[in-house]
Amino acid sequence: MKTRLSAAGAALLALVVAVLAFGQPAHAAAGFSVAGGKLYDANGTEFIMRGVNHAHTWYPQETSSFANVKALGANTVRVVLSSGDRWTRNTNADVANVISTCKANRLICVLEVHDTTGYGEQSGAITLARAVDYWLSLADVLAGQERYVIVNIGNEPYGNQNYASWATDNATAISRLRAGGLTHTIMVDAPNWGQDWSFTMRDNAASVFAADPARNTVFSIHMYGVFDTAAEISDYLGRFRAAGLPIVVGEFGFNHSDGDPDEDTILAYSQANGIGWLGWSWSGNGGGVEYLDMATAFNPASLTSWGQRIFNGANGIRQTAREATVFGGTPPPTTPPPTTPPPAGGCTATYTVTNQWQGGFQGEVKVTAGATAITGWSARWAFANGQSVSQAWNATLTSSGATVTARNVDYNGRLAAGASTSFGFIGGWTGSNARPEVSCTAS
Known part of the structure; x- marks a missing residue:
């Protein structure tokens, strides 16, 4: 479904008031943390995601993809996993190997459960509660990886129907994850197949953030046909920025069956405002959206036009990605500030x-x-x-x-x-x- 965005000043005011009410979020000492609407790595350095999605659960043999996207400059990869409800379960050993491969390639790993996609509308989709069960079953694998892993509870957890409980269900899911010992930064997807045309996430994000005792939650919007103008993109992302709530574009494309996203504005606005993004997707798309492949048949030497845009275009990965400092790389050389003031008129x-x-x-x-x-x-x-x-x-x-x-x-x-x-x-x-x-x- 495609719906145009409209002004909602009262909703923005409500967001701001709610954020002020629960104050500055606390930092998680062991890993990523959120403060002032921004994401920080374990060294206290601001981290802005610049990466891609990888369909690992359907292509588990394509582990070279991690090295390939890193070689093209990415600092993050969002990895598709399955709880076993709709596709073959990614086992604890497999998830441990994914995390290890991300770390070996100096990539931050965003792990997501895909089985929740379109719940309430898509047959077979599971609840967020069921996704939490899966995450808790991975507790031994996730423990100690807070510096490198972000947990995305469930992909696009509601379709265009029966999404009214989005806020309550996410708050409950976060509480269960925290009670189960997960101290990672948590990522929450929007309803409406991730596009939030109903503004359910936008208008309830503050209450969900407040429900996290660690104040360590990031919100993720997926931008496809609903976001086909610059005004829609800047309005939506701008409301989160104004409210001091962390937002990333967890998925987006340059084309889609429901409309033509304005990818140039997504990239430019995100770069100008320090917002992370993860393009969909590296390779292996089917069902009529094969045009969203960035690499033909997982071959990094055969980038599609979409892949060239994401990696090498204006405001793309090559231009803007910065590796997370937790990997201990040597920073690029810098120039000290001038020791004498510039001349008058010069x-x-x-x-x-x-x-x-x-x-x-x-x-x-x-x-x-x-x-x-x-x-x-x-x-x-x-x-x-x-x-x-x-x-x-x-x-x-x-x-x-x-x-x-x-x-x-x-x-x-x-x-x-x-x-x-x-x-x-x-x-x-x-x-x-x-x-x-x-x-x-x-x-």
């Missing part, structure tokens, strides 16, 4: 490598105005090691040999005295990737 620029992989990297340049306001700027540097730039955002870049010139775009040229803006780019490198000195000219 500007300074600092260059940072924010992410790097074999043969490629993501860079960022911060431009700061001097003691007086400026109306425009340009930054220039020369690569010393044959690096190249393939795409950029928030600036217009041109290259002449090793020299790169970046000029402001319409919306970020005017800077007040001492104010800053930044732009980013994707580049390539071979051998080494030394940081160049950057000059800045104001106009």
